[in-house]
Amino acid sequence: MESDSSGGLRQTLAAAEPIRSWWWVAIAKKVELAATGRIMKPLFLSCVLAVLPAFGQQASIALYTQFQHEPPPAVWGALQDEVNSIMARSDLRFVWRSLSAASGGEVWVELAVITFKGRCDVAGLRPHSPNPGPLGWTHLSDGAILPFADIDCDGIRSFIQKLLLTVPAENREEAYGRAVGRVLAHELYHIFADTTRHGCCGVGKSQYTVQELLSTVFHFEASESLALKRSKIHAALERALERAAISGGATGFSEEHF
16 A cells, blocks of 8 residues: 555555465465564464464454554554444454464454554654655465555654644544554455455545545445455354354454553
8 A cells, every 4th residue: 555646545466366264374474584584473473373273263353463662542542443433334343452462372263463663643743745655555475365464654644744733633643543544444455355456435445645544434335345244254253153142152342452
């Protein structure tokens, strides 16, 4: 996902092959090794979570997050609320977990690992908006979409800062958090719908304007919501919920702030 000089946002992905088996673990580890030269311990832990047996599986989708710098509570809360609001229209709800605090004993219907790069705050805003380059991206290997995404918090702040300065100071963290959440929701669409295609409008389209990132309301169009509802992940989640209802177990839907 990239910003451009016209005030937009663009993401280009190669054609993806359908994948949704637990064997993506080996592929994902290779991607991280190629990108960083090493495999981070928290990443390895997240892979372990994915390959555990399905006994005791929670009927939820987990988002494991890691930050280079911890965000202010207002930014973090607005980010989560925005992602939850956008994805709830497709009947996808998430359990949020800190990757560094992962215990290794939880099993999920599906998970994604999100890395937030830079500072996710509104300090040091300036009255100009340069072209910062990519704002978010999803990992691929041999054309297959992997459940790993990176979000460039510095790039998003730089892209929207001129207009963000017109927002009352007491509301800036919330507005910025919503913008970051929209970039994340776009990446989650690619991951959970297992698609490289973009919509013509809404969160699923290939380019965003600064105004769209800072608008009060911004959602997927009907076609992208339908793609998420028809995804293999959605079907697996429904089956897990049915099993939980039959066994009398909890759904596992919850939120965790850190």
